[in-house]
Amino acid sequence: MVKAILVLGDQLGRDVAALRAGDPATDLVVMAEVAGEAANLGHHPKKIAFCFAAMRHFAEDLRAAGWQVAYTCYDDPDSTGTIPGELARRADAFGATSCLATEPGDWRLITALRKAGVTLLEDDRFLASHKRFDDWARGRKALRMEYFYREMRRATGLLMEGDAPVGGAWNYDSENRKPPPGTLFHEGPLWFDPDETTRAVLDLVAARFPDHFGRLDGFRYATTRDQALAALDHFITHGLPDFGDYQDAMLDAEPFLYHSLLSAYLNAGLLGPMEICRAAERAYHDGHAPLNAVEGFIRQIIGWREYVRGIYFREGPDYVTRNDLGHTRKLPDAFWGGPTDMRCLASAVAQTRDEAYAHHIQRLMITGNFALLVGADPQQVHEWYLGVYVDAHEWVEAPNTIGMSQFADGGVIASKPYVSSGAYINRMSDYCGACAYTVSRKTGQGACPFNLLYWHFLDRHRERFRGNPRMANMYRTWDRMAEDKRATVLAEAQHLINKLDAGSSF
Incomplete structure (x- = not known):
């Protein structure tokens, strides 16, 4: 049986399931740059370029390994403009009797390929299969990542001594929240000059x-x-030793700090999760990197990354449409580079514009926090994150946005909304020092918008969260305020929101 084997732009490894099921001597690999994917959501130009360039290089590697590859470039006049259409076109021309693909990472494409009669193989590059995650989740009242992570530690043996975690604790996150360093002793991630293909x-x-x-x-x-x-290798040598301490820190002039920027390569298939984690684990055992850094880094991969994928597939195709808090406000123009006097928001968006990258705290506690506080439509927030970041694919981005950032899934992922006032941002960044607003000012002229919007969010969602034990202290603090002060806070916050609704900025 001659097969046409589809390879997508986030499946760029020879160990992908569909390639393992094929035969270079008889089968055809189909790869395609299509308008239906690239133009969808207005993806960042750097994200499109990364995907296309990595695909073209991988196609060259496959040909060198003996595969026949039918590759559709974006400007091919014969292109059908869709992934199923290109697979069918190439299969028909080649005389293939069946079409095979590794399961995509978004429900839309899964549905389209199934409708086209393509056989899908589960993507086993991940450590937790759909069944394994569902078995873990079955019967649990709350699907908290920490407990899933411990199971993955036991399953992989990473940082384990028998049945016990190395160092005696599963999680060293409390040691990974230092404010930004005065001096960076790291040249940043390793970059590459584009070759002819790129x-x-x-x-x-x-x-x-x-x-x-x-x-x-x-x-x-x-x-x-x-x-x-x-x-x-560059990250393990130069970045990992200080990654743990400063992974939550933010500096306006240092967009990368000690972060690895490996997520784009991992999510595209250029790297595998275990080879990354084993490299980090070796750095710990060799005495090159401390435990808090290595554990925190590994947790992001075998814990959080595997967990959010499990949530995405378990919750189903409607997950991205959820809106538990009923937020409907248009995403503010500041997310598209529009004017704002909020330095933290302007900096995070400008960095995103320039690099197609922002680290997890910038995404969660700056742009995500702001969108949640003003009540932005979570679907619009989801589409923004999916479009602007080089490492964003729906299986990983949607749970992080719909669940963790916007609480639109009603608490499937997070036990409470991730909202904060300006104090957290001031503690973890240098944004506030040169801002037009004063982070210590709670009301009045120049008051930090985060301080006002934080209480406005809590007040308008009081019925929803008043019984949440993790939010009890927040509401007690709000209730202890004088009535006239609460009224002032709400009025000033509403004034800011009214400005957004009028198409203005602040």
């Missing part, structure tokens, strides 16, 4: 996507497995 992609993206939010100039991401491996 330069051709950059020319294409510049011509075809000129109006998408984000800057294409300065593209320097890895686009091959060898480059991704070099980036991993």
Whole structure:
């Protein structure tokens, strides 16, 4: 039986299930850059360029390994413009009797391929299969990541001594919340000059996507497995030792700090989760990196990453449409580079525009926090995150946004909304020092909008959260305020929200 084997832009590894089920001597690999995917949601130009360049390099690798590859470039005049359409077109031309694919990471494409009669194989590059996650989740009142993470530690043996965690504790997160350092002793992530293949992609993206939010100039991401491996080695050597201490810190002039920026390569398939984690574990055992850094880094991969994928597939196709808090406000123009006097928001958005990257605290506690406090439509927030970040694929982005950031799933992931006033941002960043607003000012001229919007959010959702034990102290603090002060806070916060509704900024 001759097969047409689909390989998607986030399946760029020879160990992907559909390739393992094929035969280079008889089968055809189909890869395609299509308008239906690239133009969808107005993806960041750097994200499109990374995907296309990595795909083209991988196609070259497959051909060198003996595979026949039918590759559709974006400007191919014969392209059908869709993934199922290109698979069918190439299969028909090749005389394939069946079509095979590794399960995609979003329900929309899964549905489309199933409808087209494509056989889907479960993506076993992940450590927890759908069944394994469902078995763990079955019967639990709350699906908390920490307990899933412990099971994954036992299953992988990472940082384990028999049945016990190395160091005696499962989680060292309390040691990973230091404010930004005065001096960085790290040159940042390893970058790469575009080769001829990547330069051709950059020319294409510049011509075809000129109006998408984000800057294409300065593209320097890895686009091959060898480059991704070099980036991993660079991080383990130079970034990991201080990653733990400062992983939550934010500096306006230092967008990367000690972060790895490996998530784009991992999510595209250029790196595997266990090879990354084993490299980090070796750094601990060799005395190169401390336990709090290594444990925190590994937890992000075998804990959080596997957990959110499990949630996405367990919750089903309607997950991205959930809106438990009933938020409907248009995403503020500041998310598209519009004017704002809030330095933290402006900085996080500008960094996103320039690099197609922001680290997890910038996403959660700056842009996500702001969107939640003003009541932005979670669907619009979801689409923004999915479009602007180079590492964003729906299986990983949707639970982080719909669940963790916006609490739109009603608490499937988070036990409480992740909201904060300006004090947290001030403690963990240098944004507030040169801001037009004063972070210590609670009301009146120049008061930090986060301080006002925080209480407004709690007040308008009081009935929803008054019984949440993790929020009891927040409401007790609010209730202890003088009535006239509460009225002032709510009036000033509403004034800010009214400005957004009028299309203005603050």
